Amino acid sequence: MSKFDSYFLMKTDDAIEYAKVKVPQISWDVDSMECKEIGDGNLNYVFKVTDGKGHSVIIKQAGVEARISSDMKLDTDRNRIESEILVLEGKLAPGYVPEIYFYDTVMSACGMEDLSDHEIMRTAMLEHKIFPKFADQISTFMAQVLMGTTDVVMDHQEKKELQRKFINPELCDITEALVYTEPYNDELKRNHVFPPIAEFVKETLYDDQELHCEVAKLKMDFMTRAQSLIHGDLHTGSVFINEESTKVFDPEFCFYGPMGYDIGNVIANMIFAWANGDAVGAEEFCNWVENVLVDVVNMTKEKMEKYYEEHVTDTMCKNELYRKYYMATIIEDTSAVTGLELIRRIVGMANVKDITSIEDEAKRARAEKICITAAVDFIKNRGDKKCGKCFLGTLKDAIAKVDA
Ligand code: SR1
Ligand code: MG
Numbered sequence: 001m002s003k004f005d006s007y008f009l010m011k012t013d014d015a016i017e018y019a020k021v022k023v024p025q026i027s028w029d030v031d032s033m034e035c036k037e038i039g040d041g042n043l044n045y046v047f048k049v050t051d052g053k054g055h056s057v058i059i060k061q062a063g064v065e066a067r068i069s070s071d072m073k074l075d076t077d078r079n080r081i082e083s084e085i086l087v088l089e090g091k092l093a094p095g096y097v098p099e100i101y102f103y104d105t106v107m108s109a110c111g112m113e114d115l116s117d118h119e120i121m122r123t124a125m126l127e128h129k130i131f132p133k134f135a136d137q138i139s140t141f142m143a144q145v146l147m148g149t150t151d152v153v154m155d156h157q158e159k160k161e162l163q164r165k166f167i168n169p170e171l172c173d174i175t176e177a178l179v180y181t182e183p184y185n186d187e188l189k190r191n192h193v194f195p196p197i198a199e200f201v202k203e204t205l206y207d208d209q210e211l212h213c214e215v216a217k218l219k220m221d222f223m224t225r226a227q228s229l230i231h232g233d234l235h236t237g238s239v240f241i242n243e244e245s246t247k248v249f250d251p252e253f254c255f256y257g258p259m260g261y262d263i264g265n266v267i268a269n270m271i272f273a274w275a276n277g278d279a280v281g282a283e284e285f286c287n288w289v290e291n292v293l294v295d296v297v298n299m300t301k302e303k304m305e306k307y308y309e310e311h312v313t314d315t316m317c318k319n320e321l322y323r324k325y326y327m328a329t330i331i332e333d334t335s336a337v338t339g340l341e342l343i344r345r346i347v348g349m350a351n352v353k354d355i356t357s358i359e360d361e362a363k364r365a366r367a368e369k370i371c372i373t374a375a376v377d378f379i380k381n382r383g384d385k386k387c388g389k390c391f392l393g394t395l396k397d398a399i400a401k402v403d404a
Pocket of ligand 2: 233250
């Protein structure tokens with residue numbers, strides 16, 4: 001009998017013992033082993049176990065309730081989903097995700113490669129660091145994983161098997177509430193609205209029935225369109241980065257959904273990075289982010305189209321007009337989700353440091369208004385946003401409107 005034969009939430013000492021048992025391939029220097037809990041996400045516990053000889057492992061464990069709110073009870077099976085998708089993503093996009101050493105459905109925990117030579121991208125964005133390879137790398141990851149799991153290229157029965165395996169109702173339920181519902185009505189009274197923009201939020205988000213109609217369309221689309229195996233939470237806190245490399249992690253929200261959800265999340269979170277840089281006058285950084293916005297949209301589109309052409313297996317999808325239609329819908333969805341993510345991180349329950357750490361009240365209010373103004377345009381006029389330049393143009397138009 002081992003103490004890890006039944007589930008309990010580990011503390012740092014348990015994680016050291018657990019690492020010894022679960023990662024025996026590392027010759028741990030037992031006397032110098034240490035552990036720190038380093039999780040800063042909303043849901044899980046993350047332990048970094050090290051020893052004095054330079055060995056290390058990251059242990060991630062799912063708790064039965066969310067860290068952000070003990071009212072949120074969650075199935076710990078999300079840890080299995082996350083581990084299995086990381087293994088699959090590693091096959092589709094080698095080198096773009098951390099290596100998984102093991103996962104354990106009893107303790108709802110997995111062990112993965114320690115990426116301490118990388119940093120969490122949101123933290124790096126808050127320091128206004130520039131990563132010239134990011135747009136190329138993230139677009140490769142998205143093109144390969146997202147296109148690689150579609151019905152366009154996959155055997156349809158194998159695809160349905162993946163869809164079954166990665167059905168993820170509880171975490172989808174969180175997204176349906178936090179992204180697609182509450183930012184528009186605060187129905188559970190858990191929105192966080194920055195008081196200086198409360199009236200603006202009421203007029204622009206809570207009272208706009210036309211906007212609600214568009215969001216309802218997008219919500220039903222998110223819930224029903226099993227297009228590809230999406231990450232489901234691809235913000236800058238789900239990316240490890242350094243000068244040379246980009247690694248995507250934390251895919252516990254993954255399921256078969258519209259692929260624009262992931263691309264839109266990347267774009268929106270880069271806009272938050274831009275807003276933070278703009279508030280403190282980090283000009284070089286903002287210029288780089290603006291280029292990233294353009295490049296991520298264009299490069300992802302180009303790489304997906306190429307992947308489509310080279311890997312298409314479905315007979316009807318070999319039609320060129322259909323391919324063009326398909327690519328256009330992805331960019332349209334990307335625009336819509338950019339808007340949805342911008343709005344929910346500004347007014348919803350789960351905010352982002354890029355915005356909340358802007359100390360000057362007037363500057364924060366301006367940044368929030370710019371994000372919301374751009375967001376409404378990204379959602380309502382999503383059919384017009386056809387290339388990277390249009391995405392940047394939407395941000396510039398919003399700045400001009402807010403500053404007028
Ligand atoms: C209750 S979880 C809140 C948010 O954190 C996660 O990272 C997802 O973005 C989710 O919406
Ligand atoms: Mg997360």
